[in-house]
Amino acid sequence: MNFEQENLGTALEMLSCMLETGLITREEHPREFIRYDQVVEVRDALDFLAENLGLLICEYKGALYISPGVNNRVFSLKNTEIKIELGRGFNNPEMYTAFFIMHVIITEFYREAAPDSFRMKLPKDLLFEAVDKKIKAIADLENFEDINSQYKFNFKLVHDVWNKLPKTEFKDDSDEVKQRGVGSKTTIINQTIRFMQKHKLVEEHDDAIYLTDRCKAIIGEVYNNHEVQSDISNFIDSLSNFEGDENA
Numbered sequence: 001m002n003f004e005q006e007n008l009g010t011a012l013e014m015l016s017c018m019l020e021t022g023l024i025t026r027e028e029h030p031r032e033f034i035r036y037d038q039v040v041e042v043r044d045a046l047d048f049l050a051e052n053l054g055l056l057i058c059e060y061k062g063a064l065y066i067s068p069g070v071n072n073r074v075f076s077l078k079n080t081e082i083k084i085e086l087g088r089g090f091n092n093p094e095m096y097t098a099f100f101i102m103h104v105i106i107t108e109f110y111r112e113a114a115p116d117s118f119r120m121k122l123p124k125d126l127l128f129e130a131v132d133k134k135i136k137a138i139a140d141l142e143n144f145e146d147i148n149s150q151y152k153f154n155f156k157l158v159h160d161v162w163n164k165l166p167k168t169e170f171k172d173d174s175d176e177v178k179q180r181g182v183g184s185k186t187t188i189i190n191q192t193i194r195f196m197q198k199h200k201l202v203e204e205h206d207d208a209i210y211l212t213d214r215c216k217a218i219i220g221e222v223y224n225n226h227e228v229q230s231d232i233s234n235f236i237d238s239l240s241n242f243e244g245d246e247n248a
Helices: 005-021 030-038 040-052 079-086 092-109 124-138 144-151 155-164 185-198 213-222 230-243
Strands: 023-025 055-059 063-068 202-205 208-211
Touching: 005 023, 005 030, 005 040, 005 063, 030 040, 040 055, 055 213, 063 213, 079 092, 079 185, 092 124, 092 155, 092 185, 124 155, 124 185, 124 208, 185 202, 208 213
Parallel strands: none
Antiparallel strands: 023 063, 055 063, 202 208
């Protein structure tokens, strides 16, 4: 595909900025955004460059964010790197549990195909209750292998990890509750939140979680993309209904 030199140059400048800082804003780069808005070829060139690098361009409230695309082997983290970033003691079972918690966070902020989150914050105690409730609902499911295959996700592994852990863990010879590690449900949730904070997806204040604009931009692009495992979030969101009215 051929692009005019000036338009391609603008697209390259915008992509370079996003690769360096993770975003480009209208306020800080008005010239580039004017051309991005008014010259279709600039937008096409930027999309073309991103697509060939396996990246997604995500727009939200006057800014463009960049995110690795599905199965991106260059810019996305490998499982080994994810486990290292999650923290000491995280192996595949704990990593899948962290992924499950991330999906629950998304489903607790978004409902069905809503374009934006329906709540501003998610208290951590409500997150714990949501994760616990949905994992308990997994126990009522039949044919784990069929479900794992359908959604390409190991729900049984998550169920087994979660149920073997106490809610909290205390430090040796102390009444102080551990906040990090893999020894309790609380610490795994905390480590998952820290991982998301590191990647600028959430912020935590006063024991509550807030989605960043970067996260909202990615959700708007990625979770509406049929190639991404959005079905997993829909399935996890529906788990609450499996328990019946008595436990709802």
